[in-house]
Amino acid sequence: MARSLPADRFWGRLLLASLLVNSRLDSVLRDTVTGLQANSLTPLYALPAAVRRRLAGAPIQIDGNLLDPDLQLLLRVDNLLPRTTKTDAATARARFRNLCKLIQGTPAELQRVTDLTVRGADGQLGARLYIPRDAGRGLLVFFHGGGWVVGDLDTHDGLCRAIAADAGIRVLSVDYRLAPEAPAPTAAEDAIAAFTWAVEHADDLGVDPALVAVGGDSAGGNLAAVVTQQTVRRGLPHPALQVLLYPAVDLVARRPSRDLFSEGFILSENDIIWYRDHYTPDPTIRPDPIVSPIRADDLTGLPPTYLTTAGFDPLRDEGLEYAQALRAAGNPITHIPHPTLCHGYANLLTVPGKIPQAQTHLTNHLRSALH
Structure with missing residues (x-):
């Protein structure tokens, strides 16, 4: 060693x-x-x-x-x-956890961090509630990235702490079930159930049910987009805001950014295919909006959106296209491109330069929208 x-x-x-x-x-x-x-x-x-x-x-x-x-x-x-070759999910998860330990930096100080359980689609899920000092009544229900295969409460602990501290809101991070043990649409249904649970238990969480937002990065952004669409279409309580950080929104088509940034920028083309095949081993589900939210027939009537794209991200073009589709459907949207950054930047808390600026823009928006 x-x-x-x-x-x-x-x-x-x-x-x-x-x-x-x-x-x-x-x-x-x-x-x-x-x-x-x-x-x-x-x-x-x-x-x-x-x-x-x-x-x-x-x-x-x-x-x-x-x-x-x-x-x-x-x-x-x-x-x-x-x-470490992605030969199996356990190996990939271990490597991702180790990488996140290296990049998350010093944890932000909060008033309290509590582990709890929330309702999933089929039983209870682990979750973690972050409460900052002088917290307002807003809440962000957060779903971590990791291709629906890797990631957990700990890999995104630093990011959730930073959001809570800087935005002055509570953050509820949800440990949804992962593929391949739980293929699509399990994670999506877990996310929908967890979000509706949070709204129903707003008083217990110390928040206003009208100020509960949903968000996530990458695959978590995919789940947040699905939650937003499905809660509206199913007549469930829907988010006050959806926060989509460089989201994966289409598991069917590929766009030019997939070729431009296929290697060397954290998320590779091989990674995308490996994650997709683990999450959706049945290809027939991939066009369904519960997996590919950009393919929904109707995007009208959705809550406000805060969506970011990164200039060196293979998912850049699908994120940009989704932002354009939401705007064309008449939804209020704030699209923030970060041309100098790459996929996964939100979790790279030790890196100076443009990343702290991107985080500040996000937390300022959350503070404004949820206070």
């Missing part, structure tokens, strides 16, 4: 690396990052900006967008970490 490097040695190795030619950068950086432990990316980003840019490598520009250099440095570190 690799040993963790002392901080002074860590900094020294990276400073030395920044002065070496590119052919030596990877070998020095690889030797350094193999000793990293949880949250130890912090000293990496404490290095001077000029050093970080040198470590990141030559600027990357695709489709008119320039990748944020601090995010590029993280991608370079990730590419140097030992690879």
Whole structure:
């Protein structure tokens, strides 16, 4: 097992690396990052900006967008970490948990964090309630990303804490059932049941039932979009707001961004196919709006939407298309493109630069909408 490097040695190795030619950068950086432990990316980003840019490598520009250099440095570190092939769900889940420990940073301080259970489609689900100091009466029911296969309450703990603290709202993170053990539409039905439970138990949660929003990132954004559509169509209590962070909304068609960013930007083309096949082993369900919400026949009458897309994301184009479809159907929508970022940016809490700005925009919107 690799040993963790002392901080002074860590900094020294990276400073030395920044002065070496590119052919030596990877070998020095690889030797350094193999000793990293949880949250130890912090000293990496404490290095001077000029050093970080040198470590990141030559600027990357695709489709008119320039990748944020601090995010590029993280991608370079990730590419140097030992690879684990996605041969099975358990291995993929373990790797995702380890990666999230590295990138979530110091947890935000809250008044209270409580583990509880909520109603799922078939029994109880684990959940976690985040209550910030001076919390308002708003609540965000949050579904984590991870391709419906990986991810849990812990992988998105840092993000949920940050949202609660900065937006001044409660956050209820739901541990919906994962594929392949529970294929589609299990996660969607769990999400619908959990959201309606939260509205029904608003008083117990200390929130206003009229100020309960739904949100998620990536696959969680997919579930949030499904919850929004299905609660309206089924005559159930529906969200005050849906928050869709670089959502997956179409499991049928592919768009140009899938080819532009098929490799090297956290979510690869192989990842997309692997997740899709685990979540929907029966291809006939993929066009159903409960799996591909962009394919709904009727998008009218939905609550307000806050939707983000990332410039270096294979899912960028489907997110943009969904934003356009919601607007064309007459729904109020705020679409925020982040041209310098990549898929998964919301969970990369240790990375400076544009990511904190994106988070601030999100939490300001939530504070305004749910207070």
